[in-house]
Amino acid sequence: MNETFSIRRATGENVTRAAVVFSSVNANGFSFFKLFEQFSENLHRIYIRDPFDQWYDQGVSEEITSWDALLRAITTALEELNVKQVMTFGSSMGGYASLRVASHINPHICIAISPQTLLDNRLPHTPKTPVAEANRDLALYLNGWRPNNAAIFFGAADFVDIYNVFRINWQGADLFPIKGQDHLVAQHLLSKRVLLAIVNDFVLKGTYTPNLRIQGRGIRLDRACFDEVQRLLITRIVEGFYRGGDWNVLKYTRALKALHKWADGLHLEAKQLARARQFDEAMLAAESAFKLAPSSVTISDSWAAICRQAGDTEAAILGYRRSLGLRSKHYQALCCLGELLFDIGETQEATEMLRQAAEVRPRREKAQSIAARLGLKLDK
Template structure:
């Protein structure tokens, strides 16, 4: 069967006994965007690389390939053909980890390696599709997996979302669950920083032994953590979240819980309590970028812009991929403290990303006025007006600049 450009690519290697099914994560929009996985795909294995650029979690139509998840299962069955199922490994991270579990189990493969997979695709949860899908809960599918399918799940011990998703699974003979110490949702970023990524890729592709430092989460904390996650993400009952997590946070000792407490206090506008919990999260794990970012938001509210700028910068140091919202927030506080050149640099980085907020154009216009770059300022004010035509300050700046530039 033919490949599909930027959607599905097949590689057959002479003498290779294994087949790796690679499912791309959200954000892998084309084959070029998986270049960081070249060491994984370079092993002596046959590979099928599958992407879902529309972020439909492989449940919605994939252009030129499938109508839905069930159709995709049939497509993969046909492509795999008679290849021995016990020699097939399904792999993916985040959205791809979910897909590795779902399709790996539906296909009956011998191994599944999933990093930070979602088990529940509730639109109210982070890292989940914003529309309902058919396979929106796969925990029972994983729990009841046949014994001849070996499943290894690796997730971030410092990610509250990962804890909420994966603590509901119980290890069994063919199911190993590893909470990676110090890791956020992007487990691979932590493995890379620790120099363990190549070994992890070899383990994934060739079934070689691999181990890394993992966290032990008290069994007694499992049920309260799951309940707190539902209260936080689904019901947004922040008072109840605080009551539940404060009783176990010190015993669990993970930054994820303090971040959830900090965010809950922040929503309730108790900024001093939020600050205290974000700071405790950073003590537990200095690489927790959500803790640094949350602390920056709190410091902004407390009028401490210089300290907020430091927190936002530290958040960016550990954040695994460029984020327009976070670059924009860093730039905003840099503008307010008078670091105009730094602000313009980070505004520029924000503009390069799809999730850049439209307000950035207005803020860039203000920064450019400080540098007397009037033509550029006018351009950005006009872009902001396109998005917010009734915003009076923008109209005022445009009128003044046009008058100035025409005289």
């Protein structure tokens, strides 16, 4: 938990490959640690974690206090390891970092999952406070980058993921929109052992075959986002809903619906209707979105939140329980469920939900602040 930059040498001899693994936001330790430690004999590993959750904008420690310093530290470490082939790897905040570093060091392989390419804090999954202007937009670094071996995986049921990916003029990278998945698609890829197979290929052979590793594992792609008209509509929906753009969100979600059944189109339509306090229509749209993407925790949460706004506590509780069925340690659902259970008098279970949330994300304050407001003690 206290380490932020760790170099772990392979135990075998004459190892010439290394992975630079960046952690996601709110990580209690190094992300993907268990995945990469399976290859400790034949792979050098450099694990990096941002304790500030600021997309590495402030560096990672008292010694490494900026992006430039982080790049120098990575370059120095790779030189000392004397490697010939490098993989950069990360999801979300780590995906942003994987791409950013790759554009500077040109690794043998770059894997980025659900990466942000624009750090506008009006968008989901972005830093709470603004980052330095030089670190805000990955287009500054990626639009001139021509990667030979870069794979970008993202949720095809998540418009913000799609928006982030297609802002960039990719020249050679492989794009994988995963059907029915949202921003948390990394968990899906882990459970299907896709990421294990990709890392194994790199470690043993130095090869890059993500297309082959998807086949036969129940991974489906949704290529509708490659359609230029649909992608333009998605861009306008995201910029209108999240970034204050002068676009009629309902107009564009309904135009998009005529072209393709997009789960996130219905999801954002539901949220826009809820903003207008049209809750009956909002709940119907949210439920339809979940039926299209039943593996999406984001969409499940949204349905539950809309039910809560509408005053349907029972449905909201069922919705958040559904989210926990998809991801048992989902912080947002644990916090919201704790509040709702307290409201209906289930104090013991409410306390347990908030306790679990505090254990899952000890650096976040929401669970503790809810417990304090409700007069609940989370210490066992």
